[in-house]
Amino acid sequence: xxxDQEKNKPGExxxxxxxxxxxxxxxxxxxxxxxxxxxxxxxxxxxxxxxxSGNADKVLKKFDEQHSKYKFMQYNLASKRRRLxxxxxxxxxxxxxxxxxxGQKNKKKEMTTEFLLSDQVYxxxxxxxxxxxxxxxGADVMLExxxxxxxxxxxxxxxxxxxxxxxxxxxLDFLRDQxxxxxxxxxxxxxxxxxxxxxxxx
Numbered sequence: 001x002x003x004d005q006e007k008n009k010p011g012e013x014x015x016x017x018x019x020x021x022x023x024x025x026x027x028x029x030x031x032x033x034x035x036x037x038x039x040x041x042x043x044x045x046x047x048x049x050x051x052x053s054g055n056a057d058k059v060l061k062k063f064d065e066q067h068s069k070y071k072f073m074q075y076n077l078a079s080k081r082r083r084l085x086x087x088x089x090x091x092x093x094x095x096x097x098x099x100x101x102x103g104q105k106n107k108k109k110e111m112t113t114e115f116l117l118s119d120q121v122y123x124x125x126x127x128x129x130x131x132x133x134x135x136x137x138g139a140d141v142m143l144e145x146x147x148x149x150x151x152x153x154x155x156x157x158x159x160x161x162x163x164x165x166x167x168x169x170x171x172l173d174f175l176r177d178q179x180x181x182x183x184x185x186x187x188x189x190x191x192x193x194x195x196x197x198x199x200x201x202x
Contacts, residue, residue, distance in 0.1 A: 031174045034073060037066065037181040043192045056193035063186045070182065074175050077168050084165040091158045098133065098151045105129045105147065 040046045047054050104111045108129050114122040133150050134142050145153065 031171050034070075034171060034174060034178065035066075037070075037178040037185070039181050040185045040188055043188050047189070047192060054196075056189055056196075059189050060186060060193075063182055063189070067179070067182045067186070070175055070178050074172065074179075077172050077175065081165065081168045081172070084161050084168065088158065088161050088165065091154055091161065094135075095151060095154045095158065098147055098154065101127070101130060101133065102147050102151075105131060 046052065047056070047059065052059050100111070104127070110129070111127045112124065113127060114124055117123045131147060132144050133147060134144050135150055135153065136142050
């Protein structure tokens with residue numbers, strides 16, 4: 001059986017979605033440090049800022065870099081979502097299996113089943129009543145647990161995985177909004193530059 005829990009390196013704190021502890025907390029803290037894209041409402045005032053100095057190419061390049069960073073974050077979050085969606089049903093199956101083993105232990109009966117040996121190859125096995133199981137914890141680590149302990153661990157891992165999946169879904173929704181805002185900003189600055197060039201004396 002697999003515990004399917006995400007492991008952290010020794011001394012490394014577990015990464016969890018940061019939640020707002022005060023009303024003044026920034027939106028970035030609510031979304032795994034994803035910076036919020038600010039909508040450019042007044043393009044004239046924005047381009048007149050000292051850091052922009054009316055240079056549309058410079059500003060568009062900055063927006064393009066920001067857009068690329070959002071793309072990278074989206075890729076990582078999408079990969080994490082796929083991993084969690086695969087992990088959750090596997091943990092659920094392990095919990096169901098533990099319940100069956102618990103029932104067999106109480107009945108003191110052997111159980112005949114089939115297990116996957118390799119792709120499309122199954123083997124029959126007879127499982128005697130047991131009070132112990134081994135769980136894969138990841139990183140080639142396997143530990144022995146009592147049935148009750150194993151069930152509690154897997155249920156805890158399942159709850160954590162569902163919570164993390166919900167947080168990832170929210171972060172992806174937030175990222176989509178940042179994509180839209182950045183793309184609109186790029187279009188507004190580009191249009192401003194086109195009009196500026198058209199109004200320049202020939």
